[in-house]
Amino acid sequence: MPSYIKEFLKAEKPEGYYEALVESLHKANREYNAFNVIDENVGQSGNAMPFSTKSNICVKGVETTAGSKMLKGYIPPFNATVVERLLDSGRFAFIGETNMDEFGFGTFGVNAALPARNAFDKNYVAGGSSSGAAVATAMLKYHVALAVSTGGSISAPAALNGVVGFTPTYGTVSRYGLIDYANSLDKIGVMARNSDDARIVFDAMRGGDGKDLTCAVGNIGSKKKKKLFVIEELDRYADKTVRANFSGLLDRLSAKYDIETRNIGALDVAVEAYYILAMAEASTNLARYDGYKYGLQLKDLATRYNEFFTEARANFGEEAKRRILLGTFIRSESVKAKYYTKAARIRAIIIKRMGELLKEGFIVSPAFPMQTPKISEVERLTPVQTYATDIFTVPPNLGGFPHITFPYHYQDGMPMGAQIIGEHANDYALIDFVGEWEGEFDYRYKHNIGSL
Amino acid sequence: MKIGLEVHVALPTKSKLFCPCSLDDAEPNTNICPICMGFPGSKPMLNEAAVESALSIANALHCRINNSMSFVRKVYFYPDLPKCYQITQMDGAIGSGGYLDIDEKKVMIRRVQVEEDPAQIVREGLLTLLDFNRSGTPLVEIVTEPDIASEEELRAFIANLRSILYYIGVDINKEIKADLNVSCAETRVEVKNVTGIKSLIAALRYEVARQNALVKAGKEIARETRGYNEKKRITESLREKETEDEYGYMYEPDLTVFNISGMRYVPPVYVSKIAEELAKGSDMSPKTIKEMTMLDRNSLELITKLKGKYKMRSIIHAIQRYKKYNEDEPRQDTIEKMISLIDAGKLLAGDAVHAIKAGRSVSIEYARLNGPEIDRVILEFLKANPHVLSEYKKRSKTANLIIDKIAKAHGLHPKEVAERLALILKRHK
Ligand SMILES: [Zn+2]
Numbered sequence: 001m002p003s004y005i006k007e008f009l010k011a012e013k014p015e016g017y018y019e020a021l022v023e024s025l026h027k028a029n030r031e032y033n034a035f036n037v038i039d040e041n042v043g044q045s046g047n048a049m050p051f052s053t054k055s056n057i058c059v060k061g062v063e064t065t066a067g068s069k070m071l072k073g074y075i076p077p078f079n080a081t082v083v084e085r086l087l088d089s090g091r092f093a094f095i096g097e098t099n100m101d102e103f104g105f106g107t108f109g110v111n112a113a114l115p116a117r118n119a120f121d122k123n124y125v126a127g128g129s130s131s132g133a134a135v136a137t138a139m140l141k142y143h144v145a146l147a148v149s150t151g152g153s154i155s156a157p158a159a160l161n162g163v164v165g166f167t168p169t170y171g172t173v174s175r176y177g178l179i180d181y182a183n184s185l186d187k188i189g190v191m192a193r194n195s196d197d198a199r200i201v202f203d204a205m206r207g208g209d210g211k212d213l214t215c216a217v218g219n220i221g222s223k224k225k226k227k228l229f230v231i232e233e234l235d236r237y238a239d240k241t242v243r244a245n246f247s248g249l250l251d252r253l254s255a256k257y258d259i260e261t262r263n264i265g266a267l268d269v270a271v272e273a274y275y276i277l278a279m280a281e282a283s284t285n286l287a288r289y290d291g292y293k294y295g296l297q298l299k300d301l302a303t304r305y306n307e308f309f310t311e312a313r314a315n316f317g318e319e320a321k322r323r324i325l326l327g328t329f330i331r332s333e334s335v336k337a338k339y340y341t342k343a344a345r346i347r348a349i350i351i352k353r354m355g356e357l358l359k360e361g362f363i364v365s366p367a368f369p370m371q372t373p374k375i376s377e378v379e380r381l382t383p384v385q386t387y388a389t390d391i392f393t394v395p396p397n398l399g400g401f402p403h404i405t406f407p408y409h410y411q412d413g414m415p416m417g418a419q420i421i422g423e424h425a426n427d428y429a430l431i432d433f434v435g436e437w438e439g440e441f442d443y444r445y446k447h448n449i450g451s452l
Numbered sequence: 453m454k455i456g457l458e459v460h461v462a463l464p465t466k467s468k469l470f471c472p473c474s475l476d477d478a479e480p481n482t483n484i485c486p487i488c489m490g491f492p493g494s495k496p497m498l499n500e501a502a503v504e505s506a507l508s509i510a511n512a513l514h515c516r517i518n519n520s521m522s523f524v525r526k527v528y529f530y531p532d533l534p535k536c537y538q539i540t541q542m543d544g545a546i547g548s549g550g551y552l553d554i555d556e557k558k559v560m561i562r563r564v565q566v567e568e569d570p571a572q573i574v575r576e577g578l579l580t581l582l583d584f585n586r587s588g589t590p591l592v593e594i595v596t597e598p599d600i601a602s603e604e605e606l607r608a609f610i611a612n613l614r615s616i617l618y619y620i621g622v623d624i625n626k627e628i629k630a631d632l633n634v635s636c637a638e639t640r641v642e643v644k645n646v647t648g649i650k651s652l653i654a655a656l657r658y659e660v661a662r663q664n665a666l667v668k669a670g671k672e673i674a675r676e677t678r679g680y681n682e683k684k685r686i687t688e689s690l691r692e693k694e695t696e697d698e699y700g701y702m703y704e705p706d707l708t709v710f711n712i713s714g715m716r717y718v719p720p721v722y723v724s725k726i727a728e729e730l731a732k733g734s735d736m737s738p739k740t741i742k743e744m745t746m747l748d749r750n751s752l753e754l755i756t757k758l759k760g761k762y763k764m765r766s767i768i769h770a771i772q773r774y775k776k777y778n779e780d781e782p783r784q785d786t787i788e789k790m791i792s793l794i795d796a797g798k799l800l801a802g803d804a805v806h807a808i809k810a811g812r813s814v815s816i817e818y819a820r821l822n823g824p825e826i827d828r829v830i831l832e833f834l835k836a837n838p839h840v841l842s843e844y845k846k847r848s849k850t851a852n853l854i855i856d857k858i859a860k861a862h863g864l865h866p867k868e869v870a871e872r873l874a875l876i877l878k879r880h881k
Contacts, residue, residue, distance in 0.1 A: 058493040066492070076493060078486055179492040184705035212495050214708050280702055284525045287536035288490050295492075309529055331527070331700035340702070 001438040003196035005049045008142040009091060011452050018043025021050070021450045025095075025140070028449055031122060033114045034135035037062055037097040045093035050450070051086055051201070053146045054130050055097045056104060057188065058177035059083050066179040067100040067112050067129075069315045071295035080177020081212065082146055082188050082205040089204050095143065098132030103286065104150050104181040105129065105319045107389050108378045109157065115375060119161045120414050120446055124372045127157030130191070134161040137191040139447040144201050145191040150181045151274050152393025154189045155405040159367035159417025162407040162444065164434060166190045166198040169424050170400030171217040173202075174209035182281035183214070185274075185397055193443065195434040198404070202427065222428030227361025228253060228420075232263040237391045239370045245416055246366045249408045252440075253364070260361070264353050267395050269346055274394045275387055276330055276343035283327025286320065289313065322383065351399045358401065358423035362433065365392045367405045367417035392419060402427040406434045410444060453660065454640075455606055456598035456633035459613065460591050462569070463505045464623045468588035469568050470496035470539065480574075480583040488588035490534030495706050502566065502590035503546070504716055508620045509592055510547025510564040512720030519713040521546045523566075523704035531580070532570040534587055539704055540567035546712065552596075552616070553724065554608040560597040567591050592622075598633060598640075603656060610649055612724065615746040619721035632656060636663035639673040643687050646680045655680040659687050723752065730755055734764035744768065750781040757784060758791070766791045777805045826864065826872045833858050834876075844877065851877065 022040055029035050036055050039062070053059055056066035058076035060083075065071040079087070086092040101111035109116045109131025116131035118124035119138030126135045130147035134157035137145045147154045149167040158165020167189040175186055190201040209215045230250070238246065250259055291298040291312025298312050316324065330339045357363065369391055378386070396403040402422050409416040422430045467474060471487035486494040510517055522544030525537040547564035569589035574581040594613070600606050610628060627648040632655055633640050641663065646655050659678075666673050678687040727742035741764075745752035751771050758767045770790040774782040789808045807813075833854070834841060844850040855873060859866040 064493075071492065074492065076486075076491065078493075080493060176495050177493040182705075211497060212706075213498060213710075214706060281705060284527055284537050284700070284702055287527055287529065288492070288534065290529070290531075290536065293489070293534065305529075305531060328527075328700055331702050332698075333701075 001194045001196065001435070003200060004142050004193055005091070005144065005197050005200050008049050008452075009047060013047070013452065017450075017452075022095075024449050028139055028447065031117070032119065032126075032135050032139065033099050033112075033116045034119075034126075034132040034139060035096045036065065036067070036099050036132065039094050039096050042093050042095045045087075046090075048091055048093035050095035050140065050143045051092045051146060052096050052098050052133065052136050052143065053080070053083060053094070054133050054148050055100050056148060056179040056181070057083060057097075057146055058179065059094060059097065062094075062097060064097065064179070065295070066104070067102045068289075068317065068320065069113075069296060070289040070291075070312075071179075073297070074295040076177070078177065080188075081174035081209045083177065085205045086146075086201070092144075092204070095140075098130070098136050098145060098147075099126075100131055100133075101129035101153075102317045102320050103179070103282070104148060104153055104186075105282070105317075105323055106131075107152070107156055107386050108373070108375075110375060110378055111317055111319045117375070118372060118414075120372075123374050123376075124414065125160065125375050125378055127160035127368070127372075129153040130157050130165075133191050134158050134163055134165070137161065137163040137193060138445060139449050141193075141445075141448040141451045143450065144197050146201070146205075147189055147191050148178060148181075149187050149189055149393075149397060150185045151278060151397045152390045154187075154191065155367045155393040155403060155417070155419050156390070158191050158405045159407070159419070160372045160415070162410075162415030162417070164190075164192050164195055164198050165367075165405040165417075166192075166202065166427075166431065167397070167403050168202060168206065168427050169217055169220075169402045171214050172206045172220065172402075172425070172427065174205075174207075174212040174215040176209055176211035176215075180281075180285040182278040183285070184281060185278055185400075187397075187400075193445070194438055195404075195406075195431045198434075199428070199431045202431070217425050219425065220428055221426045222432055223423075223426050224429055224432065225361040225422075226258055228257045228259045228364045229262045229357060229361050230259060231267055231363060231365060231395075232261050233265065233268045234365060234391060234395075235261075237369045237388075238366050241371050241411060242366045242369060242416070245409045245411060246418065249418055250364070256436075258361075259364075262357060264350070264357065264395075266346060266349050266353060270350055270394045270398055271387055271390055273343040273346035273350070274390070274398050276339050277347060277398075279323045279327035280330045280340055281327070283324045283331065286316070286324055289316075291315070319383070347398050350395060354395060354399050354401060354421075355423060358421065358426075362430070363396075363421040365419050365421075367392060367419040371411060371416075372414045396421040400424065402430055404430040404434055406437055406441075407443060408437070408441065415444070453601055454598035454633075454635045455600035455656065456640075457594070457596045457600065457606075457609070458631040458633075459594040459596075459610075460629045460631075461509070461594065461617060461622055463502045463590040463592060464621060465499055465501045465505065465590055467499055467501075469499050469502050469566070469590035470588055472497075473588065475589060478585055480581070480585060483585045484587070488534070489584055490536075496539060496704075498707060498710060499590060500715070503710075503712060504718075505590075505620070505622065506546050506564065506566045506592045507712060507715055508717040508720070509594070509617065509622065510550065511717050512616045512620055513547065513550040513552055513561045513564060513594065515547025515550030515561060515564050517547050517712070518544075520544075520709045520711050521566075522709045523707045524701045525704050527700045527702075528698070530570070531582060532573050532587075534571065534584065538568060538570065539707070540593070541565035542701055544703075544709070552609065552612055553722070554605055554612055555724075557599075557605065559599045559605075559609055562595045562597050563593075565593050565595070567593055598635065603653060606653065606656060607649070610652070611746065615723050616720060618747050619723070619749065620718045628652070632659070634659045634663065636660055637667050637673055639675050641673065641675070642677045643680055644677055644690065647682075651680055651682055654685050655687055658685065662687065721749075721752075726752065726756070730759055730764070734759070736764040736768055740768065744771070754782065754784060754787055758787070762788075762791045763795070766794050769794055774805055774809075778809070782809075823872060826868060827876065829858060829862055829864075830854075830869070830873055830876055833861075 109128035133145035133147035550561035731738035
C-alpha cells in the first residue's frame with residue numbers, strides 16, 4: 001500500500017489548500033473533539049505532511065496541557081526531541097495537539113474535559129488515552145499522529161478507530177519533552193493510515209538522544225517469523241463477538257503462519273502489576289504540579305504553603321487523584337514489599353518469559369477485549385472494570401516490547417483491531433507484518449478531510 | 453554517647469548534576485533551564501564529572517563500589533524543590549559500607565550518595581523569594597554510622613574527612629554542612645543543617661547537655677528533628693521527625709541503572725599514614741608533619757621528596773619560614789637553599805627568604821662587631837622602641853622579636869645578638 005506521506009509530498013496542492021484544511025478540520029473537530037489545539041500556521045512550512053502531537057508532547061510556544069486543568073496555560077519553552085526531529089526533516093508540518101485522557105490516565109478517552117468521539121460513530125468512545133490522535137488519523141487523509149503508550153494508549157484507540165497504531169520498543173524513541181505518566185513505561189509511537197507511513201515517521205524520530213538516558217536502543221531489526229502465538233491464559237478475557245472475529249483472523253493468517261497456543265503463566269496478573277508500577281511512578285510525576293510555577297496559577301500567593309498546595313491540587317481530575325492516592329500508598333515503606341516490589345518481580349518474569357517466546361515468533365491477540373462501547377456505557381464502569389480492558393495491551397507495554405495494531409474486520413460498521421507483539425528491537429518486522437496484511441485487506445474510512 | 457553525621461559536600465563541577473547549567477555566581481534565576489526548574493517534559497541528564505568526583509570520595513572512604521548505581525526519588529512538598537521530589541540515592545548508592553580512620557578508631561560509613569541541592573530560599577521581610585540557580589547543584593552526602601563517641605572524635609573525624617576531600621580536589625573553602633544525630637540515651641535526635649565546625653561543636657555540646665538534663669530529671673527525650681540557632685547557640689525543635697515512610701522513596705526510572713565500572717577517579721591520600729612513615733627515624737613527630745600537610749599538597753610533596761636528603765626538622769623549618777613570608781607555594785630549589793642556610797645556623801628573615809626565592813645570593817657572612825659595639829646597637833634599638841621593654845616584662849618571648857629585628861638590620865649573627873641582649877635585659881630586670 002503506497003505511503004500517504006510520499007503521495008502527499010509529490011502531489012500538487014491547490015491554492016489555499018492548507019487554509020481550507022484548517023477550516024474543515026475546525027468544523028469536524030467541533031463534533032469529534034479530536035484536537036485541543038489546531039495550528040493555523042500549518043501551511044507555512046512549505047510542502048510538508050501535517051502531523052499532530054498528543055497533548056502531552058511539548059511543542060515550543062504551543063499550550064501543552066496533557067489534558068489537565070493543572071497545566072492550563074503551560075507553554076513549553078522547548079520542543080520535545082520527536083517534534084524537533086520531525087520539523088528538522090523538513091517533510092512534516094505541525095497541525096495541532098490532540099485530545100487525551102488527563103495525563104494519559106484512561107482507556108476510553110473519557111477522562112477529558114470534552115471527550116474525543118469515535119470517528120466511525122460519535123456516540124461511541126474513541127478509546128484512550130491517545131483518543132484524539134486516533135480520531136484525527138481516522139478523519140484526516142494526509143496526516144500522521146504522534147501518540148504515546150504507557151499501558152496500551154496507542155493500541156486501544158488505534159484499534160477502535162481502525163487505524164494503524166505502532167508502539168516501538170522502549171528506549172528507541174526519545175521521551176525528552178514528553179510529560180511523564182510512568183517513565184519506565186512511557187513510549188512515543190505513531191498512528192497512521194498504513195504501515196509505510198508508520199515506518200517513515202518512526203525512522204524520522206527514533207535514535208539516541210543525549211537528553212534522555214533511557215533512549216539507548218540503536219539498531220532495529222526486521223527478523224521475519226514463521227510462528228504466531230496465541231496466549232492461552234488471555235483467551236477467556238475476550239467477549240464472544242471479539243473471539244469469533246479473531247478466530248476468523250487466525251484462519252486467514254494460518255495460510256502463511258504456523259499458529260500455536262502457548263501459556264506464559266503470568267499474564268493474567270499483568271494488569272495488576274502494571275497498575276501498581278504505573279501508579280507509583282505517576283504519583284511522583286504529579287507531585288510537581290503545585291499551582292505557581294507553570295500552568296495553573298493560584299491568585300493568592302500569600303496563603304500558607306500547605307493550604308496553598310491543597311487548594312491547587314484540588315484541580316486534578318478524579319482519575320488523577322485516584323492514581324496519586326493509590327500510588328502514594330503503594331510507595332509507602334510499610335506496604336512497598338507487598339505491592340511495589342512484588343509487581344516489579346512480576347514484571348521481570350513477564351519480560352523474561354515473553355522475551356523467550358518472542359524469539360520464536362510473534363504474539364497475536366485482539367487489541368481490545370470487547371466491541372467498542374458507547375460513551376454512555378463506559379460511564380457506568382468501575383475503575384477496576386475499566387483497567388481490566390487493558391488485558392491485551394498491558395503485557396507488551398510492561399515488557400517494553402514493540403507492538404502494532406491494525407484493523408482486520410468491521411463489525412456493525414465499527415472497526416476491530418488485532419495486535420502483533422515482537423521481540424525487543426525487532427520493530428521493523430512488525431511494520432512489515434502489517435504491510436503484508438494490507439495487501440489483502442481494504443481499510444475503510446468514514447472521513448477523508450484534506451483529500452486531493 | 454552516640455553521634456552520627458550526614459555531611460553534605462558540594463562537588464567541584466562547572467555545571468549542575470542533571471543539566472548543563474553553570475554553577476558560577478550569577479544574578480538570581482539566570483543559571484536555570486527546564487531541567488533544573490522541573491518543567492513538565494524535561495528529563496535529567498547525568499554530569500559525569502560529578503559522578504567521578506563522588507566515586508573518588510566513595511573510594512577514599514573505603515566504600516564498597518558496585519559496577520553500577522541507581523537513583524531514587526525522595527518525595528516531599530516544599531517550595532524550594534521544583535519537582536517536589538529530590539533525586540538522591542539509597543540502596544543503589546555509589547558507595548556503601550566504608551570507613552574513615554580517626555587515630556585508633558574506624559568510623560563506619562553507611563553510605564556515600566550523590567544527590568541534587570534544592571533551590572535557595574531567600575527571606576526578605578514578608579517575602580519569600582526563590583533562587584533556582586542553586587537548584588541541581590551536585591552534592592555528595594556522606595552518612596556515617598553512629599560511631600563517633602565524643603567531641604574529640606567528632607573534631608578528628610571532620611579534620612580527617614576534610615583532608616581526604618582536599619586531596620581529591622573537593623573544595624572545602626566553604627564551611628562544612630552537616631546534619632548531626634545525637635543520642636545520649638536510647639532516643640536519636642537529629643539536628644538539621646548545621647554549618648561550620650564551630651556550630652557543629654556548639655550544637656553537640658548543647659544537645660548533650662540538654663539530653664543529659666532530661667535523663668537526670670527522669671524525663672523522656674522526644675524523637676525529633678531540631679534546628680541549630682546560630683545566634684542563640686541552641687538547638688530548637690523543628691517538627692516531629694518524618695518517618696522514612698513519608699518520603700515514599702521510589703527508583704528513579706529516568707536515570708536507569710548507570711554503569712560506573714569504567715569511570716576514572718582520583719586516588720586517595722591518607723596524610724595520617726604518610727606522616728607516620730615520614731616521621732619514622734626522623735627528628736620530628738608524625739603529628740607535626742600531619743598538621744602541616746593535612747590541607748597542603750605542596751608541602752607534603754616537598755617533604756616526601758626531601759626526606760633523607762636533609763634533616764626533617766630543617767625541611768619543616770624551611771617550609772614554615774617560607775610560608776610565613778609568602779602567599780604562594782615554595783619551589784623545591786628555594787626550600788633546598790633555605791635548608792642549607794638553616795643548617796649553617798642562620799636565622800632566615802623575610803628579606804633573606806625573598807632573596808632566595810628571587811634567586812639572588814644571600815651572604816652567609818655576618819657583620820663583624822665586637823661586644824660593646826653590639827651592645828650599642830641594642831641600646832639604640834631599645835631607646836628608639838621603649839615599648840618593647842615593657843612588653844618583654846609581660847612576655848619573655850618578645851626577646852626573639854628583638855633579636856630578629858636587630859640581627860636583620862645590622863647583618864649580625866642572631867646568636868651573638870641573643871647573648872648580648874640577654875646580659876642587657878638582665879640588667880633591666
Ligand atoms: Zn538547568
